[in-house]
Amino acid sequence: METTPIIEVQRITKRFKGLTAVKDVSFSIREGGITGMIGPNGAGKSTTFNMICGYYPPTEGKIFFRGQDITDKRAYEYTKMKIARTFQIMKPLKNLSVLENVVASCYFGHAAAKNEHEARERAMDILQFTGLYEKRHILSKDMGTPDQKRLEMARALATKPELLFLDENMAGLNPAETEAAIELIRQINRSGVTIFLIEHIMQAVVSLCESVIVLHHGEKIAEGTPEQVMNDPVVMEVYLGTKGGAAHA
């Protein structure tokens, strides 16, 4: 007997003023695993992601979290349900230090810290875990892209999620930094957090994900293990046709 998936997306569609960005997409995310979503630019990945995160509601369709309908939940209600997200375009609290960035997150969500002591203590732990401890007193706007991406994750983790959405968390990183980020995501997953990520970097998706969803022109064209997806003729044609070399490398 199958267990209930942590997230179940049922036939969601999003239209912006006549333009259909996402059309009739359904999939589910298994609890405890790492699920990835890939697709070329403009495939509707970010739109799908934003709908699941409550950033905007789908025009049609439903989204369930552990069987509960969360389609119309607002973005700020998600951390209470133990779901956290990062942003593709990083949104650090620019004029606050790295530590304060994470302390702010510790104050909210389902396990909100009761006082400043607790919040600071938890923030320190998370900074150690994400490797930002040494930089805790730097203003977040003064950090480079790799550290800001880490900070995005640190801020999300500070809300103690059981499900973490990562929006292109490795875009713009060099191979060594990507490797480090992959290791961090594995660690997070091993600590019991289910992960759903959208990503451009093939290497990351192949090595991390147990299950991959492929979007193209707003529609789901394939779903399965990385091997299944990459050997899918439709996927090879529309997506890997141009990047085939990289995918097999």
Place this chain on the structure above:
Amino acid sequence: MSIFLQACVNGLLIGGFYSLMGMGQNVIFGVMKIVNFCHGEMLMVGMYLTFLLSTTFGLDPYACVPLVGILMFLLGALIQHTLITPSLGTKSFTNLLFLTVGLGMLLSNGALVLFGSEYRTIPTAYSQTYITLGQVNLSLPRLISFGVLIVISIALFAFLKYSTIGKQIRAVSQNPVGAEVVGINAKRIYILTYGLGTALAGVAGALLTGFYTIFPTAGAAFGFRALIVVVVGGLGSIPGAFFAGIFLGILETMVALFISPSYSDLIVFVTFIVILVVRQMIILRRK
């Protein structure tokens, strides 16, 4: 009925000024996403410039209009280049807001220091001339001013729509980064835009002098109304500002006629808040 018609016409004539002020404000907001809180003071500066030109050189106030426009453009360009553009870099909306508020204080108190608080007028041979059309009396200076306003508004529409600079201004409004990529110098457009907005306010001031008293805080009422016009007409929308200005002028005179002149300010501000709040609610529902 004739009183009603008269009030309508008067509202239309004064509403033209609100439109012009609101359009200037919206050109600036469209490009830089800042609200210009010294817009009313710029109108006041235009009034004093006209006053100086007409008393020193004996020029007719309407003959001063082009000159005032050019001088105000230069003033606006200078302010943009030396003060606003550098502050845009800090990305602090609080700072930008209070920069324009500070400029407003500087201008109105500067006028107070230079000219004192006396009320001044520019007497002309035709200031008391009225034209009767059916049951409606039209003040000649107001009518001339309105005519000029309409011409300027149409010219502004055409300028933004067809001229190269106008197209560049619209390009920067829609996508500053994209505009920069295709080779538009954003800093130059900022200077042109702020100069243009200031010139529009100054010209409105010059056109007012034919029938309005000149004093250091004369711009405040128009500045307030320009803000109302841009919000009601839609932030950044030039046609929206035009119609909202006319609407506001007519609303004001109607309140003065049917309720009491002393309530017109109160009702204008309350209407503004109500329109804004109701519209927010509708937008929220649609989301």
Place this chain on the structure above:
Amino acid sequence: MNNNVKAVRAYRRNLSIALGLILLVFVLIPVFVKSPYVLNVFVLIFYMSTLSMAWNLLGGMTGQNSLGHAAYMGLGAYASCLLITKAGANPWLSAIFAMVVVGLVAGVIFYPCFILRGPYFTLVSIAFGEAMRQFIINSSFFGRASGVGLPFGKDSWLDFRFASKVPYYYVGLVMLLGIYLLMKKIERSRMGYALRTIREDEDAAAAIGINPTRYKVMAVVVSAMVAALVGFFYASYIRYIDPELMTQAKSTESVLPAVVGGAAYVEGPLVGGLIMIPLSEFLRARFSAMLPGINMLMYAVVLITVIRFRPTGILGWYMRSKVKEFIDVKLLKKPPVEVFEAVELEKNRGKGA
């Protein structure tokens, strides 16, 4: 006991001594300064800085720029004056009444304005101020343009009524310190982190579970309540209020100490107020007979200069200056931040064991 703990204790002691001395100077000023004119300037500093701190909770901490604080202050002044004159209430009770009423009005009016982003809040705050002023000018209950006076009489703490300026000086000082401590407390609390997160990015705030609208409304209510308290103080001090209190220019004046002092800091309005208000009062006394408007002209020049050349205000400059380094390290013997963290860690471990 280890060295870290000792160093932190020594620093805390030095800091307390320094702050205690400053406070002592302020407490002793009325003992030595007898000029009512000078005392008046101090009272002005106290209540204007408090008003500016109220503004700063919204403007500096939350990033919502209000231009209507004179209206909250005026409404607070009217609410308390009318309760005193029409219902014969005790002034101290009227202060609480004024704060509650103004807080409620601000919350109800601004709730819808916070739903959408952009400059709408600023615009509505201006319109709200003007609408309230026009309403009062047109209402005989509020005394129209001629205002409302409070009765004079024998000195009394119960009626908060004194001929001398000294009691107002001390009450003003207490109000200033109380509000400062409140703001400091808010800054380090959950609400403070929520407000600052909202200031930096509303999407980021929502992503960690902050309801932006709710916290912005909380901020505007607290801010308006403090402004109403200042209004009550002002009315009791001047004993006469009129709608001029609520003009746009007054709202702008209430912002200046914060922006000049450094809007990102809770202390910004204090620093700005201590510098700007004596300067303005001096210019007003010295030149306003000859050149009316000169003090406001100076205000404007200082404001523009600070924004252009010191965009983070006087405190923003001080925080990165050598002067601060000298005061912290040489005079107060402040240990490096790591030492503080080590002490904190140890303390927590002690609790755990």
